[in-house]
Amino acid sequence: MRSMWILPIFQDQQFVAPGRNEVVWNQSPHFEDRPLGAVVDTIVLHHTAGQSLAGTVAWFASQESQVSAHFTVGRDGSIVQHVSTYLRAWHAGASLDAFGRSSVNGFSVGIEIDHPGVSGVPYTTEQVEAVEHLVSVLVRRFPIKVITSHMFVAVPIGRKIDPIEYPWHTLFRFGVEIVP
Ligand SMILES: [Zn+2]
Structure with missing residues (x-):
């Protein structure tokens, strides 16, 4: 008989970046059920405007932040998952999409990209690839x-400017609408 694993939630876990295109889970307490019947059909990209991947991970894990995303991609291409994609993460806030739908968190997956949030700083090849990797998985699941x-x-x-200067053309090949 196979044993079952229940993933424990460590509030003070030591964070170690997993490396290029590798995924590690670091649970955020900030999530809730998606609205009944919600269809996940949207991906929202963000920059963190933070200092480091570890800093963003700690922020999302802290009780005080009241924010989260499903994933954060580090500059080395590390991928951290904070919230199950079947749950609603708290990344977009007050929002309205191109189809006139509000409360975008309800039907979207949020991907944060570790970036200082200032003009002229390129995203790394590793993190652009990691975002493509995530998108390639998400378009199959949802x-x-x-x-x-x-x-x-x-x-x-005008409330937000992220992800600033993202290379959107890298996502054209997925055959979904790009609304930067
Ligand atoms: Zn954002």
Whole structure:
């Protein structure tokens, strides 16, 4: 008989970046059920405007932050998952999408990209590849129809600018609508 594993939630776990295209789970306490009947069809990209991957991981894990995302991608291409994609993470806040739908968190997957959030700092090849890797998995798991930016969906308009200067063309090949 096979044993069952229940993943424990460590509040003070030591974070170690897993490396390029590798995934590690670091649970955030900030999530809830998705709305009844919600269809996950949207991916929202963000930059962290933070100092480091470890800093973002600690922020999402802290009780005080009241924010989370499903994934954060480090500059070395490390992927950290904070919330199950079947649950609602708290990344987009007050929001309205290209189809006139509000509360985008309810039907989206949020991907944070470790980046200082200032103009002229390129995203690394490793993290752009890691985002492509995540998108390639998500479009198979969910009926994704659009990949958009926090800047586009945030309300009021101008509240957010992320992910600044992201190379959106790297996502064209997935055949879903890109709304930067
Ligand atoms: Zn954002």
